[in-house]
Every structure is written in structure tokens, then in C-alpha cells.
Amino acid sequence: MSEVLIKIDNILKKYDDNVVLDGLSLDIHEGEVVVVVGPSGCGKSTLLRCINALEPIQGGMITFRGEKIDGRSKTITALRQKIGMVFQSYELFPHKTILDNIILAPMKVQKRSRADARKEAEELLDRVGLLDKKDSFPRQLSGGQKQRVAIVRALCMHPDVLLFDEVTAALDPEMVREVLDVILSLAKQWKTMVIVTHEMSFARAVADRIIFIDQGKIVEEGTPSEFFDHPKTERAQAFLQTFTFDKVEKEA
Amino acid sequence: MTSLGLDVLFKGINMQRLLAGLWVSLRISLIAIAISIFLGLVVGWLMTRKNIVIKAITRVYLEIVRIMPQMVLLFIVFFGTTRLFGWNIDAEVSSVIVFSFWGVAEMSDLVRSSLISIPKHQYESAYALGMSEVQTYLSVIIPQTFRRLVPLAINLITRMIKTTSLVMMIGVVEVLKVGQQIIEANRKSSPNAAFGVYLTVFILYFIVCWPISMFSKKLEKKWS
Ligand SMILES: Nc1ncnc2c1ncn2[C@@H]1O[C@H](COP(=O)(O)OP(=O)(O)OP(=O)(O)O)[C@@H](O)[C@H]1O
Numbered sequence: 001m002s003e004v005l006i007k008i009d010n011i012l013k014k015y016d017d018n019v020v021l022d023g024l025s026l027d028i029h030e031g032e033v034v035v036v037v038g039p040s041g042c043g044k045s046t047l048l049r050c051i052n053a054l055e056p057i058q059g060g061m062i063t064f065r066g067e068k069i070d071g072r073s074k075t076i077t078a079l080r081q082k083i084g085m086v087f088q089s090y091e092l093f094p095h096k097t098i099l100d101n102i103i104l105a106p107m108k109v110q111k112r113s114r115a116d117a118r119k120e121a122e123e124l125l126d127r128v129g130l131l132d133k134k135d136s137f138p139r140q141l142s143g144g145q146k147q148r149v150a151i152v153r154a155l156c157m158h159p160d161v162l163l164f165d166e167v168t169a170a171l172d173p174e175m176v177r178e179v180l181d182v183i184l185s186l187a188k189q190w191k192t193m194v195i196v197t198h199e200m201s202f203a204r205a206v207a208d209r210i211i212f213i214d215q216g217k218i219v220e221e222g223t224p225s226e227f228f229d230h231p232k233t234e235r236a237q238a239f240l241q242t243f244t245f246d247k248v249e250k251e252a
Numbered sequence: 253m254t255s256l257g258l259d260v261l262f263k264g265i266n267m268q269r270l271l272a273g274l275w276v277s278l279r280i281s282l283i284a285i286a287i288s289i290f291l292g293l294v295v296g297w298l299m300t301r302k303n304i305v306i307k308a309i310t311r312v313y314l315e316i317v318r319i320m321p322q323m324v325l326l327f328i329v330f331f332g333t334t335r336l337f338g339w340n341i342d343a344e345v346s347s348v349i350v351f352s353f354w355g356v357a358e359m360s361d362l363v364r365s366s367l368i369s370i371p372k373h374q375y376e377s378a379y380a381l382g383m384s385e386v387q388t389y390l391s392v393i394i395p396q397t398f399r400r401l402v403p404l405a406i407n408l409i410t411r412m413i414k415t416t417s418l419v420m421m422i423g424v425v426e427v428l429k430v431g432q433q434i435i436e437a438n439r440k441s442s443p444n445a446a447f448g449v450y451l452t453v454f455i456l457y458f459i460v461c462w463p464i465s466m467f468s469k470k471l472e473k474k475w476s
């Protein structure tokens with residue numbers, strides 16, 4: 001198997017006395033697409049936020065290529081550049097145009113020239129079909145378009161891994177596809193990704209490995225076909241049940 | 253002309269006197285506004301920190317300013333301090349003190365509310381891109397705060413300019429006071445002077461405040 005990129009080692013995450021992640025361990029390998037699923041409130045978002053130190057952890061350790069991830073260390077901004085994140089609510093900067101949203105961090109953080117950052121941003125926008133929107137403001141775009149821009153913004157930093165937190169959950173159904181297609185094309189290019197989603201058919205298509213979390217612990221993991229077709233644990237079976245509906249039998 | 257009472261304005265140097273009075277009003281408000289903006293930014297930012305002591309002090313300060321009519325504050329600073337401490341504060345200085353005391357409170361509350369109206373996710377998406385705290389503030393948070401703050405601050409500024417008419421109560425001869433003096437002096441010769449003079453004062457205030465609020469509207473439109 002390829003090299004371990006992110007090593008999550010027995011982490012503990014609490015909010016006050018509420019334990020959210022409880023001794024969770026997970027290795028993410030280079031080029032791998034890991035999809036995290038589980039019931040609402042089980043700690044999926046928290047896990048992603050711990051990976052790029054938006055949340056401090058109270059125990060265990062997370063390393064990126066062997067380097068410890070710590071929100072208080074001086075190297076955290078360098079590490080975060082390697083870890084792209086896309087949020088459910090897009091979080092574009094409303095006062096900047098699409099192009100300026102994308103090139104802000106490459107220019108400020110990586111000190112790239114405007115021309116260079118701009119050239120790459122335009123190429124990436126073109127790839128997701130949004131080049132004509134480069135001078136628009138976020139408010140002028142649909143949800144699906146904003147989310148594609150958010151992905152481009154993360155990509156323009158050349159991250160080694162991308163974290164997606166339910167990036168289609170706020171979208172109208174007809175816009176889900178255009179965003180998922182972008183992620184699928186990234187998977188084809190061997191991008192390393194950790195994806196939290198409630199779209200089960202997408203999870204099956206994109207994942208190399210499914211992680212099922214419940215109550216802050218990994219309950220089950222396996223390939224998509226192992227997990228979806230032959231879930232081993234009762235909790236995973238019950239979780240998958242919630243996505244299927246039996247034909248209504250009308251009462252006599 | 254005579255019936256509207258506008259004739260008194262052209263008697264002697266009455267118009268210049270009114271304009272000089274306007275300048276007194278503006279001088280007081282401009283100094284107070286400058287102090288309010290500067291200190292308001294600092295205090296407002298402090299208010300968003302999680303320090304309990306700062307929170308308590310600013311809270312009490314804000315409440316006092318909200319409860320007290322500006323006129324009472326003027327009397328306290330101008331007459332009260334003379335009685336109590338034997339300080340002899342000039343009326344215009346007293347006015348600047350009171351208006352700054354008021355302006356800093358309101359301004360800092362505006363700064364605070366603009367700052368906390370920026371969602372936490374805006375900070376986080378900047379951090380997730382590898383931006384430092386300073387870069388995040390400079391490029392993401394402050395520009396957005398500023399856009400929310402400017403229309404609110406301009407509203408405060410025009411209110412401060414208007415409210416300076418109160419300072420005549422402690423003997424500052426500003427535009428309204430000059431107007432009253434002119435009316436008094438011409439009571440016999442032009443009994444309608446009140447209308448003409450107050451109309452002129454109204455127009456003078458309008459000329460000062462209108463461009464400011466137009467400017468604000470324009471910015472708001474540009475940024476919306
Ligand atoms: N800032 C916070 N302060 C306190 N508790 C929090 C905070 N953020 C999350 N939690 C709690 O942590 C738990 C896990 O939350 P998390 O957002 O990680 O769940 P999730 O698996 O992403 O759920 P969903 O599918 O609904 O997004 C929840 O019980 C939540 O109430």
C-alpha cells in the first residue's frame with residue numbers, strides 16, 4: 001500500500017464533558033479516497049476539523065507526513081496549505097470576486113505573483129465550467145456554482161489532501177450532480193480525499209474505503225461493496241436501513 | 253420676503269454670524285466624531301475579546317450613555333464639575349467631552365456588532381487556506397466589517413451633528429443660538445424673523461447632513 005499521508009492516532013475530542021471522538025484511529029494513504037459516513041451528530045465534521053486543527057484535541061495525535069498537527073504551533077499555516085477543506089456552506093468571501101476569492105491565499109500565503117495565480121485560477125475555473133463567472137461576486141452564483149468555486153479555491157493552493165464536509169448537503173437536488181462530478185474527476189486524478197457525505201450512491205462510486213462512525217468511534221470499515229452489500233455490524237445495518245424505503249402497503 | 257421673515261438675514265452681518273455659529277456646531281461635532289471613531293474602533297474591538305472585566309466595564313458605560321439624556325450629561329460636565337471639583341471647564345470643551353463620551357459608546361457598540369456579525373466560518377475558511385490570524389483579519393474580516401460599519405457610523409455622525417444644537421443650553425453660541433439672538437434683536441422691526449431664521453438654520457443643517465447621508469447610500473449600494 002502507498003505511503004501514509006495522515007495518521008490519526010487514538011484521538012480524544014471533547015466539548016466540556018461531551019466526548020465527541022473517543023479514541024479514534026485512522027490512517028489515510030496517499031492517493032486514497034476515504035468516505036466517512038455515520039448518523040447525524042456522530043462526529044464526522046468534528047473529525048475533519050481536527051485534521052486541520054480548526055478544533056484542538058484533548059488526547060492522541062494527528063500527524064501529516066510524520067509532522068504533528070497542532071493548532072498552536074508556528075508551522076500550522078504551512079501544514080494547512082497542504083490540507084484543503086471545503087465546507088457545507090461554501091464560505092466564499094462575499095466582498096471579493098470569484099477570481100479574487102481564488103487567488104487571495106495563493107498570493108498572500110504562498111507569495112505567488114498575481115499573474116501566475118490568476119492564470120492557474122482561470123484554468124481551474126475553466127475546468128469546472130465557470131470561467132465566465134470569474135468577475136462575478138459570490139452572491140450572483142447559484143449554490144452549486146459557489147461550491148465548485150470553493151473547490152477550485154482549495155485546489156489552487158495545491159493541497160496534498162482535500163477534506164469535504166457534506167459539500168452537497170445545502171444544495172438543491174439538481175445542483176448536487178455538478179459538484180459531485182467535480183469530485184469524481186479529482187478521484188480519477190488520484191487526489192487524496194476525505195469525504196463526509198450522506199449521498200450513499202456517490203459514496204459507493206467514489207470511495208476506496210468507507211469508514212462508518214457512530215458515537216465517536218469507528219464501528220466498521222471496508223471497501224464500498226463490503227460495507228454497502230454486506231455490512232457486518234448491526235449498527236451499520238441499521239444505519240443503511242435508514243436510506244431504503246419499503247413499498248407502502250396500504251391498509252385494508 | 254418680508255412676510256417670510258427672510259429680510260433679517262441680509263441686515264448687517266447676520267448671515268455671517270449664522271455661518272460662524274454653524275462653524276462652532278461643526279467644530280464641536282467634528283472633533284467629537286474624530287475621537288469617537290478612533291476610540292470607538294479600539295473599544296469596540298476590545299468588547300469582542302472574552303475578558304470579563306472589560307465586558308463589565310463597557311457594559312456599564314454603554315448603559316449609562318443610553319439612559320442619560322445628553323442634556324443632563326452636558327449639565328453635569330459643565331456646571332456639576334465646577335460645583336463639585338471647582339473645575340472651570342470651557343463650555344465648548346465640555347460639549348466636546350460629552351459628545352465624545354456619547355459617540356465613543358455608540359461607535360464602539362456599532363464596531364462590536366459589526367465584528368461579531370461576521371460568521372465564524374469566514375475565519376475558518378481563511379485559516380483552512382493557510383492564512384495567519386493577521387492575514388485573515390486584514391483581507392477577510394476587516395473589509396467585511398468595514399462595509400457593515402460605514403452606513404451605521406454615518407448615521408451616528410449625522411445624529412451627532414444634529415444633536416450639537418443642545419450645546420446652546422450651556423451657553424455655547426452655535427448656529428441655533430445665533431439664530432435666536434437675531435430673532436430677539438429684530439423682534440420689533442421684523443416680527444416674522446423666527447420663520448426665516450429657523451428655515452435658514454434648517455437649510456444649513458440640511459446642506460451639511462444631506463451629502464453625508466447621500467455618500468453613505470452610495471457606498472451601501474456599491475457594496476450590497
Ligand atoms: N462547537 C461545539 N460546541 C459544543 N459541542 C459541539 C460543537 N460542535 C459540535 N458539537 C457536538 O459534537 C457532536 C458531533 O458533532 P459533528 O458536527 O461532528 O457531527 P456530524 O457527524 O458532523 O453530524 P451531521 O451529520 O449532523 O453534520 C454533536 O453532538 C455536537 O452537538
Ligand SMILES: [Mg+2]
Binds near residue numbers: 046165166
Ligand atoms: Mg457535520
